[in-house]
Amino acid sequence: MTRDLTITEVRLTPILVADPPLLNTQGVHQPYTPRLIVEVVTAGGVTGVGETYGDSKYLELARPFADKLVGRQVSDLNALFVVADEVAVDRGRVENQVDVGGLRGVQTADKLRLSVVSGFEVACLDALGKALGLPVHALLGGKLRDQVEYSAYLFYKWAHHPAGVACEKDEWGAAVDPAGVVEQARKFTERYGFTSFKLKGGVFPPEEEIAAVRALAEAFPGHPLRLDPNGAWSVETSLKVAQELGDVLEYLEDPALGTPAMAEVAAKTDVPLATNMCVTTFTEIQEAFTKGAVQVVLSDHHYWGGLRNTRELAAMCRTFGVGVSMHSNTHLGISLAAMTHVASTVPNLHHACDSHYPWQSEDVLTERLTFEDGSVKVSDAPGLGVELDRDKLAFLHQRWLDDDGRLRDRDDAAAMRIADPEWVTPTVPRW
Ligand SMILES: O=C([O-])C(=O)C[C@H](O)[C@@H](O)C(=O)[O-]
Ligand SMILES: [Mg+2]
Numbered sequence: 001m002t003r004d005l006t007i008t009e010v011r012l013t014p015i016l017v018a019d020p021p022l023l024n025t026q027g028v029h030q031p032y033t034p035r036l037i038v039e040v041v042t043a044g045g046v047t048g049v050g051e052t053y054g055d056s057k058y059l060e061l062a063r064p065f066a067d068k069l070v071g072r073q074v075s076d077l078n079a080l081f082v083v084a085d086e087v088a089v090d091r092g093r094v095e096n097q098v099d100v101g102g103l104r105g106v107q108t109a110d111k112l113r114l115s116v117v118s119g120f121e122v123a124c125l126d127a128l129g130k131a132l133g134l135p136v137h138a139l140l141g142g143k144l145r146d147q148v149e150y151s152a153y154l155f156y157k158w159a160h161h162p163a164g165v166a167c168e169k170d171e172w173g174a175a176v177d178p179a180g181v182v183e184q185a186r187k188f189t190e191r192y193g194f195t196s197f198k199l200k201g202g203v204f205p206p207e208e209e210i211a212a213v214r215a216l217a218e219a220f221p222g223h224p225l226r227l228d229p230n231g232a233w234s235v236e237t238s239l240k241v242a243q244e245l246g247d248v249l250e251y252l253e254d255p256a257l258g259t260p261a262m263a264e265v266a267a268k269t270d271v272p273l274a275t276n277m278c279v280t281t282f283t284e285i286q287e288a289f290t291k292g293a294v295q296v297v298l299s300d301h302h303y304w305g306g307l308r309n310t311r312e313l314a315a316m317c318r319t320f321g322v323g324v325s326m327h328s329n330t331h332l333g334i335s336l337a338a339m340t341h342v343a344s345t346v347p348n349l350h351h352a353c354d355s356h357y358p359w360q361s362e363d364v365l366t367e368r369l370t371f372e373d374g375s376v377k378v379s380d381a382p383g384l385g386v387e388l389d390r391d392k393l394a395f396l397h398q399r400w401l402d403d404d405g406r407l408r409d410r411d412d413a414a415a416m417r418i419a420d421p422e423w424v425t426p427t428v429p430r431w
Contacts, residue, residue: 003131004043005073010066010120011039014054015396016407018168018362019330022155025202025232026103026425027416031167032407033330034400036062037364037393040123042074048127049388051334052119052302054400055409057094061087061116074124074131077308084113103230103412104303104329105280114281114305121306122338122384129383136341136384140307143344147375151196151226151352152188153328153359154181154216156203162419168361177208178215185216188358192371195223196250196352202229206237206431210244217248224250224352231257231277234429235264242269250351251296254278257428263293274298274351276327282313289320296351298327302335307342314346326353333357333365336376337384340369344378364393 016032023029034054041047052058061084068083089109105111125136137143159174161167175184181199188194197216201209206229213227225245231254233241238255242265245252251272256265259278266273272295279288279297281304288294297317301310317324324346326339336357343353352374366389369376379385400408416423 002044005075005128005131006043007040007069007072007074008043009041010069011041012059012062012066013037013039013393013397014059014400014408015364015393016399016403017330017332017360017396020170020172020359021158021161022200022359023157023203024103024155024200024412025230025430027412027414027423028158028419029330029412030407030410030415031161031165032399032403033410034408035330035332036119037334037388038062038066038119038123039388040069040074040120040127042127042131044131046127046130047388048074048123048125048130048383049334049386050119050121050123050126050338051332053115053329057112057409058116061089061112062119065116065120069120074127077121077124077306080117080121080124081305084117087113089113103277105277108281111281111303114309115303118302118304118306121308122301122334125307126383133382135378135380135382136307136338137344137378140311140342140345143341143378144347145344145378147372147377148340148343149196149352149375150194150355150371151198151224151374152185152192152194153354153356154184154188154197154199155359156181156200157184165418170361178212181212182215182219185220189220192358192374194352194371194374196225196374197223198226198228198253198354200230201227202232202430206233206241210241213245213248226250226253226274228253230254231428232426232430234431235261237429237431238265239268242271246271253298259284259288259291259293262288263291266292266294272296272323274323274325276300285316289322294322296323296325298325298354300327300329301338301342302329307338310342311346314348318348323350324348325351328354328356330356330360332360333363333369333386334384336369337379337386340376340378341384362392362396364396365389
């Protein structure tokens with residue numbers, strides 16, 4: 001192994017990962033969800049790994065982008081954005097479209113590029129860290145804490161995917177009412193020691209979700225609670241929920257859709273509002289912050305363009321007195337490691353981060369990352385501190401190859417139609 005940082009090869013491996021039947025306002029999670037694993041190989045003999053969305057529009061962009069990286073240095077991180085801009089995006093496929101029914105905010109060509117860049121940026125940082133013998137957090141300026149706290153990400157869910165659908169079994173059982181949600185929360189605390197709880201809402205009428213949060217507050221008195229209906233409520237409904245749950249909520253996440261509606265809600269409640277839907281890219285910051293629409297931004301290195309952009313976002317939040325935490329979609333251990341490294345370097349991280357990781361029974365690592373007392377330890381090993389398991393990667397890739405194309409693009413509404421053929425993506429506000 002030498003210090004030659006020149007990229008000689010980039011490997012892209014799309015995979016399908018098992019996902020339980022988690023409910024959200026758009027529908028239900030597919031039994032398998034696409035992810036893309038990125039490997040960057042240097043002339044010095046080091047391989048760095050990254051992970052990002054694996055839906056086909058990301059893959060279409062990732063392939064030509066990967067080709068352009070060969071011959072560059074893994075330390076050439078600023079250039080990743082310049083190179084990404086050179087890759088053509090079929091704007092018709094993304095501009096003003098919504099991704100996964102809007103769960104990640106409005107889709108644009110730039111945001112698509114940033115989501116692809118993030119997987120490569122993490123892989124380059126991993127390779128650079130390994131080559132220099134430094135952990136990724138050191139490349140970001142050094143950790144400020146030895147562990148990063150995560151919250152239990154509770155979902156309404158069915159016990160099984162619909163009958164006849166090929167899937168993996170999950171051991172979590174159903175959660176479709178307050179008792180089920182509390183039982184799920186107990187399992188999360190027993191297994192992982194989480195002390196704060198987020199409930200994915202927008203699934204049942206608001207009164208039922210208020211009852212579930214009340215039940216959580218009774219079962220876990222004094223613990224931070226959050227409710228996130230993904231913009232499913234009107235301003236009026238949002239205010240009603242804020243009033244009813246104000247005494248137990250740490251924050252309300254995206255109660256109403258879009259900055260103007262969030263600003264209207266924020267003006268009339270003291271409950272802090274968090275978002276991963278109306279502030280999802282740098283151009284959306286000015287309007288939201290000047291209107292006082294959000295009090296906490298949930299960063300996500302995947303769509304903000306990587307770990308260094310996440311730190312830039314955190315600096316802006318700090319400047320404007322807005323809190324920062326972390327959003328999560330279905331992801332594997334590479335991304336959890338990346339999230340943990342960057343989170344350890346952010347000074348103004350005052351809320352436990354979201355992570356779907358406990359829902360993922362499969363991974364591509366030789367060793368899964370673990371939560372202790374609700375936190376993940378920040379690794380001091382070179383790079384991300386994780387190791388790819390080639391057999392597991394090959395297995396999940398084979399599943400992707402075997403798929404007839406139906407699962408290669410995440411579509412929660414289509415997954416819901418298997419159980420309920422009449423299902424259409426609800427118009428917003430739903431309540
Ligand atoms: O708003 C959020 O926190 C999310 O969109 C996170 C996830 O996408 C979640 O809602 C999901 O996967 O159903
Ligand atoms: Mg959210």
